[in-house]
Amino acid sequence: NAGVMQNPRHLVRRRGQEARLRCSPMKGHSHVYWYRQLPEEGLKFMVYLQKENIIDESGMPKERFSAEFPKEGPSILRIQQVVRGDSAAYFCASSPEQGQYFGPGTRLTVT
């Protein structure tokens, strides 16, 4: 399967803990996008990264959220001190020339 990979698929965290979500883009793609989807809502752009660079983080909350895409390894979306409002599906996408292709998502539940 050469598609976008995300793990874990489901993640449960207690309030105040840290959540780490990982994304490996499609083979040959070096652009990664993170989106968040709250229940019954549309997808909201969070951040766009290339290898070792954050290109656009205009959708990232100012606090507690960070993202990286190192030279080696997957892209990581990190949420510190999670709160119940962080419960959502987090999708990663990578892009060839046309459109963006999504991974299966990580469903984060904060208890």
Added chain:
Amino acid sequence: QKEVEQNSGPLSVPEGAIASLNCTYSDRGSQSFFWYRQYSGKSPELIMFIYSNGDKEDGRFTAQLNKASQYVSLLIRDSQPSDSATYLCAVNPLGSSASKIIFGSGTRLSIRP
């Protein structure tokens, strides 16, 4: 005004009929337009993209773009129960795949047998 607007539905269409999904966008400079299908609990799946005014057909799907009216639509011919899903309209305002996509909130489509 939302950047990408869709009627949330649900839109109910009988099996075999044409389903018509509509979308408007606010950024007149937008260049690339996409339709994604999302089944409940699953990730969005790209089904169509269109860049030029007019129609683009792919199997049972036709995307229509009218930049003057800032309007994009998706037609699904011979609707099947398996087409029941949420359809997301998306716009790339900067005209390049290498930038964020703005999504509408989606239209829920239900195909009744």
